[in-house]
Amino acid sequence: MSGLSELDQITRAASGDRAAQAALVNRNMPIVFRVAYRMLQDRAEAEDVTQETFLRAWKALPDWQPKAKFSTWACTVALNLCRDRLRKKKPVLMDELPERVDTALRPEEYLSSQQTLKGIEANIAALPERQREALSLCALEGMTNIEAAAAMDVSVRALESLLARARRTLKARMSGVLAGEKQ
Amino acid sequence: MTREKMTVERVLQLIEAFGAEPGGWPEDERAAASSLIEAEPDVFAEALSEARALDAFLLSEALPEPSDELVATILAPAGAALATLMMGKVGGYAYASGNLGYDQADAVYYAAFSVDSDASWLSLE
Numbered sequence: 029m030s031g032l033s034e035l036d037q038i039t040r041a042a043s044g045d046r047a048a049q050a051a052l053v054n055r056n057m058p059i060v061f062r063v064a065y066r067m068l069q070d071r072a073e074a075e076d077v078t079q080e081t082f083l084r085a086w087k088a089l090p091d092w093q094p095k096a097k098f099s100t101w102a103c104t105v106a107l108n109l110c111r112d113r114l115r116k117k118k119p120v121l122m123d124e125l126p127e128r129v130d131t132a133l134r135p136e137e138y139l140s141s142q143q144t145l146k147g148i149e150a151n152i153a154a155l156p157e158r159q160r161e162a163l164s165l166c167a168l169e170g171m172t173n174i175e176a177a178a179a180m181d182v183s184v185r186a187l188e189s190l191l192a193r194a195r196r197t198l199k200a201r202m203s204g205v206l207a208g209e210k211q
Numbered sequence: 212m213t214r215e216k217m218t219v220e221r222v223l224q225l226i227e228a229f230g231a232e233p234g235g236w237p238e239d240e241r242a243a244a245s246s247l248i249e250a251e252p253d254v255f256a257e258a259l260s261e262a263r264a265l266d267a268f269l270l271s272e273a274l275p276e277p278s279d280e281l282v283a284t285i286l287a288p289a290g291a292a293l294a295t296l297m298m299g300k301v302g303g304y305a306y307a308s309g310n311l312g313y314d315q316a317d318a319v320y321y322a323a324f325s326v327d328s329d330a331s332w333l334s335l336e
Contacts, residue, residue, distance in 0.1 A: 192228040
């Protein structure tokens with residue numbers, strides 16, 4: 029199956045070829061799951077989004093137009109599903125809020141929350157939503173700037189700005205650890 | 212972009228946004244930016260060093276694996292979803308064309324539901 033082009037694989041999957049369907053899932057499911065997990069920070073929810081993404085894929089395949097790679101299309105769907113879920117959880121968009129210390133936390137709670145924010149995963153999770161999407165697609169999943177911008181439905185310049193802000197934030201938050209990495 | 216049009220400022224912007232690896236930079240600027248770095252390595256040494264450290268840290272990300280059942284769960288509805296859609300298309304054509312009787316159109320429907328067998332049901336002959 030590996031010798032097939034993606035379009036051939038999609039055509040076969042659409043016509044009911046179970047091997048082609050399995051190959052399409054095996055090739056693209058991991059990236060969809062990881063992108064969803066980074067957004068939702070919950071394995072069960074990320075699996076639900078992954079499942080829903082492929083359910084939509086099965087419906088879309090018979091009319092598939094090869095305008096984008098399947099993975100780009102799938103990430104677009106997954107990101108939209110994640111945004112819907114995040115919106116239901118938090119009606120105020122995180123990108124619209126200024127970054128500040130949550131003063132509602134008691135000192136010991138604040139300290140504890142900071143101690144958990146020590147790994148790269150937690151620091152990525154703490155990024156504003158759109159920055160996290162950009163970093164996830166480009167830096168972590170290896171999409172090109174054009175593919176990631178398409179998946180996020182933003183311009184290439186906007187994507188670059190989101191990436192730069194994400195990396196600046198991570199660099200500032202992890203300056204101590206990064207200094208060690210450089211040595 | 213040509214080497215002549217690439218600027219120090221733009222290369223620093225690329226490093227800041229996309230990291231230290233030229234493979235991650237926009238394709239149309241990659242060669243010119245790499246060429247400028249090669250020509251003036253000292254100018255970019257610090258930015259590249261900082262970006263490399265962050266790149267390495269990003270690569271250390273550890274995420275949970277999806278459950279073993281997820282692939283099977285995803286594949287389970289694939290046959291049914293595709294068969295239902297194709298049933299609508301093929302069946303709709305069958306009735307509209309007037310070349311098939313109800314029995315033949317029903318045969319197409321039943322074939323659509325047994326998608327695992329082969330893809331011959333797509334043919335109306």
